[in-house]
Amino acid sequence: MSKLKIVVTGPVCAGKTTFIHSLAESPPATTEQRVRNPSDKSKTTVALDFGRATIGGHPVNLFGTPGQARFHYMREILVDGTDGLVLLVPSDQKNAIEKTQELMMPLTARMDSPIVVGITRTDLAQRPIHEKIQQSYGSRALEIKQIDAREEDHCRYLVTTLINQG
Amino acid sequence: MSTVEQIDSILQNIENEVPSVEGAVIASRDGFVITHTLTGEDAEEIAAMVATTTGVSERMAATLSAGEVEETSISAAERSVFLYRAGEEGVLALIAGEDANVGMINLQARRSTDKIESLLADPSTAAA
Numbered sequence: 001m002s003k004l005k006i007v008v009t010g011p012v013c014a015g016k017t018t019f020i021h022s023l024a025e026s027p028p029a030t031t032e033q034r035v036r037n038p039s040d041k042s043k044t045t046v047a048l049d050f051g052r053a054t055i056g057g058h059p060v061n062l063f064g065t066p067g068q069a070r071f072h073y074m075r076e077i078l079v080d081g082t083d084g085l086v087l088l089v090p091s092d093q094k095n096a097i098e099k100t101q102e103l104m105m106p107l108t109a110r111m112d113s114p115i116v117v118g119i120t121r122t123d124l125a126q127r128p129i130h131e132k133i134q135q136s137y138g139s140r141a142l143e144i145k146q147i148d149a150r151e152e153d154h155c156r157y158l159v160t161t162l163i164n165q166g
Numbered sequence: 167m168s169t170v171e172q173i174d175s176i177l178q179n180i181e182n183e184v185p186s187v188e189g190a191v192i193a194s195r196d197g198f199v200i201t202h203t204l205t206g207e208d209a210e211e212i213a214a215m216v217a218t219t220t221g222v223s224e225r226m227a228a229t230l231s232a233g234e235v236e237e238t239s240i241s242a243a244e245r246s247v248f249l250y251r252a253g254e255e256g257v258l259a260l261i262a263g264e265d266a267n268v269g270m271i272n273l274q275a276r277r278s279t280d281k282i283e284s285l286l287a288d289p290s291t292a293a294a
Contacts, residue, residue, distance in 0.1 A: 029229065031221035033195040036255065036292050044196055046214075046221040070197055070214040 003059045006159055007078050008049075009107065010088035011099035012067035013041055015120040015149030017049050019088060020064045022155045024051025028062070047074060055159045062159075069099075072106065079111050084162035087117045087141075088149065089133060092125035097132045108140070114165065115140050116158045118147040169288040170201050176281055177203050180274045186266040187274075188245070191259040192252065192282065193217055200256055200291055207261075216259045220249055237272070250275045253283030255291075 008016045020028045028051030032043040049064030063082075065075040079085065085107070089100050108115075117133055133144055143161045147154035167175070177190040181203065191202040191209055197217030202209040223238040238249040246266050250258040258279055260271055285291065 029225055031218075031225050033197075033217065033221060034254075035196050036194045036198065046195070046197055047218040047225070048222075066218075068197070068214075070210065071218060073215070074218055 003061050004083045004163060005061050005063065005081060006084050006086060006162060007063045007065060007082045008086045008088065009065040009075055009079075009103065010067060010120075011090065011093065011096060011103060012044070013093065013121075014067060014088035014090045014096075015118075016064040016067065016088055017045055018149040019086065019118075019155050020049045020051040020062050022150060022152045023053040023055070023062060023159065025053055026051075028064075030064075044068065046071065048078060053159075055156060056163055058163055060159065060163070067103075069102065072103075075103065075107055076110065079107050082111060082113050084113050084159075085111065085115045086158055086162065087115055087137070088120050088147075089117060089129065090121045091119050091127050091129055091146075092121040094127075096127070097129055097136070100133075101136060104137075114142050114162055116162050117141045117144040118149070118154070118158050119145065120147060120149050122146050123148070169285050169291050173201050173282055173285050173291070174203070176278050176285075177201070180260065180278055183274050184262075184267065184270045186262045187260050187271060188263050189261040191216060191261075192286075193257050193259060194255060194292075195220070195257065200286070204261075212259065216249055216257050220251075220257050223249075237275075239268075248272070248275060250279050252279045253286060255286040256282065258282055 030049045031047035045066045051062045053060045063078045142165045189204040192200040193213035193216040197214040199209045199213040223235045227235045240247040246262045248260045252258045
């Protein structure tokens, strides 16, 4: 069975690296660097995360992207040839929808693979973003669901949805 | 002279000593410009890429149990880019033209990175 390539993206602090840690069979390869002017996090991904998983019997390579606007080119490189995209949107951030749309625009233009959306960090703050996400990605997303990126089952559910319906 | 001005004068000195060096950027590890001498290019974009490339180099070195990365280079047809570790805080990127003397560039860069490292310890450079 050929390996599937799944990309995990979303704005800063959405839980992308955590998502890959939750699913990876062995410790994933990460490129986290210390943030020089720490605000809400102390480390940030500058290149990619990479982890391997087996989901529904399929071998899957998981690629996590950076979240900051300045690393846009890494997202564009990583979505090339992807079989599916996991979009994580943090519900505790004020501009999460705007940041997500900005980040997704160049990606949706260059890929036609399916998307699933995980709304994360709902334990910290619940902004009513579900409807806005539905408006933006409803036609394209196979699933839009609140998840906890620390929970393996939640992460597995989203990737399974991508694989089965994609 | 401010700390950033002191770093700028180090970059200027490298360019004076090695004429094939066409530009220099000091990037933070997380991909921001600390200072630069570029004129034609977008320094913010380059600084992000310096952090990404350094991040991948370090990860590859760790995977190969190769120890600490001192330098990463990209040799392209018309220009080359050399990335040097400047302590925990920063990376020195030198962009050189076609006729680059790699030995001279390495020598000047290694002479400079220790000084740059100690200047970057000054918190005023973090806000740049």
